[in-house]
Amino acid sequence: MEQVARKIQMVDLVAQYEKIQPEIDAAVLNVIRSAAFINGPEVKAFQAELEAFLGVKHVIPCANGTDALQIVMMALGLKPGDEVITASFTYVATAEVIALLGLSPVLVDVYPGTFDINIEAVEKAITPKTKAIVPVHLFGQCADMDRLMALARKHNLFVIEDTAQAIGADYTGSDGVKRKAGTIGHAGCTSFFPSKNLGCYGDGGAMYTNDDELAKKLRMIANHGQSVQYVHDSIGVNSRLDSIQAAILRIKLRHLNDYAAARNKVADYYDKALGNNPKLKTPERVKHSNHVFHQYTLQLNGVDRQQLRDHLQAKGIPSMIYYPIPLHMQKAYLDPRYKAGDFPVTEALCASVLSLPIHTELDETTLKYITDSVLEFVNK
Ligand SMILES: *Cc1c(COP(=O)(O)O)cnc(C)c1O
Numbered sequence: 001m002e003q004v005a006r007k008i009q010m011v012d013l014v015a016q017y018e019k020i021q022p023e024i025d026a027a028v029l030n031v032i033r034s035a036a037f038i039n040g041p042e043v044k045a046f047q048a049e050l051e052a053f054l055g056v057k058h059v060i061p062c063a064n065g066t067d068a069l070q071i072v073m074m075a076l077g078l079k080p081g082d083e084v085i086t087a088s089f090t091y092v093a094t095a096e097v098i099a100l101l102g103l104s105p106v107l108v109d110v111y112p113g114t115f116d117i118n119i120e121a122v123e124k125a126i127t128p129k130t131k132a133i134v135p136v137h138l139f140g141q142c143a144d145m146d147r148l149m150a151l152a153r154k155h156n157l158f159v160i161e162d163t164a165q166a167i168g169a170d171y172t173g174s175d176g177v178k179r180k181a182g183t184i185g186h187a188g189c190t191s192f193f194p195s196k197n198l199g200c201y202g203d204g205g206a207m208y209t210n211d212d213e214l215a216k217k218l219r220m221i222a223n224h225g226q227s228v229q230y231v232h233d234s235i236g237v238n239s240r241l242d243s244i245q246a247a248i249l250r251i252k253l254r255h256l257n258d259y260a261a262a263r264n265k266v267a268d269y270y271d272k273a274l275g276n277n278p279k280l281k282t283p284e285r286v287k288h289s290n291h292v293f294h295q296y297t298l299q300l301n302g303v304d305r306q307q308l309r310d311h312l313q314a315k316g317i318p319s320m321i322y323y324p325i326p327l328h329m330q331k332a333y334l335d336p337r338y339k340a341g342d343f344p345v346t347e348a349l350c351a352s353v354l355s356l357p358i359h360t361e362l363d364e365t366t367l368k369y370i371t372d373s374v375l376e377f378v379n380k
Helices: 012-034 041-054 065-075 093-100 118-125 144-155 210-223 243-274 307-316 344-352 364-378
Strands: 058-062 083-087 104-106 130-134 159-163 170-172 178-180 187-189 205-207 226-228 297-298 352-357
Touching: 012 041, 012 243, 041 058, 041 159, 041 205, 041 210, 041 243, 058 065, 058 159, 065 093, 065 159, 065 187, 065 205, 065 210, 093 104, 104 118, 118 144, 130 144, 144 159, 205 210, 243 297, 243 364, 307 352, 307 364, 344 352
Parallel strands: 083 104, 083 130, 130 159, 159 187
Antiparallel strands: 058 205, 170 178, 187 205, 297 352
């Protein structure tokens, strides 16, 4: 097996930076020299450019993706005890803000092939107390938004898209129209955490909406509930994207489509190399969405996951388990409504998933080394 020159990482942010270093360095220095660190022109320019990229009326930048979810839930006027339905197989942030606001997180299972929220399960979970649904476009592919929006209309519910892992993904509706992930529901929330598909060099996040009134509220709540300086109409938070991050994001946004293409090349390689093995299930692709492959996640069938990880680690190949523990079995979210066995798909996924390195800087030699190493263990 051919050894590879560069240390393999889940995400190689240094190699990515090196390719755009002159632009990034100049943009960062420019902000420092201008001293417009907060709400400067870079933030406004990034906001406008992201609005144009997404085809959405309003982008409201904020400090991180978790804040984005929280601020949206505050702005929609959800009250303690209101039920918010979300997927049991997700990153904790989604359920965290629901619980933090005194709302009631109602969990539903996901589909085994795509990891996305199960629409039939959502329908069954709706009660008179339900106020909102939070689909998570997990790993970079959109949930079935047409069916979800139809359910939401029928029951008069808000839909908040958690698109932290799917920025730039295109959803194709049954009307044939393509819309960007996060612009279909009442609001979308994203994260610019460094390892996300559009990552800054620190923390950052944004909310999207086409609703003018909601946009005004989001802006106000993110800024201490302030309508005019020192006039506070509601209780808010302090959640800002800083200008240095915005300047970096403006540059990286111009490369986002290329980054998605690079990730897709990696995914295609993995699909081809690993797709025919009965012990490995490669991620399912759907018709209603393209995939931006925030993660490339295998499901193992009759393979000892820890031993495979150790085998890969010994060869200098990192791997990750997204996510090892279902939300309803996390100590912080134990709830008398739920017990082990309630979300069988999520529970099976947590026991069998393994994510391989995927980023914008992987070449074929490295990919061959990774897939050969996986197969060497799986086929032994
Ligand atoms: C990363 C992520 C978040 C939170 O974003 P932060 O910027 O880290 O707060 C929320 N939801 C999902 C699905 C994520 O992957």
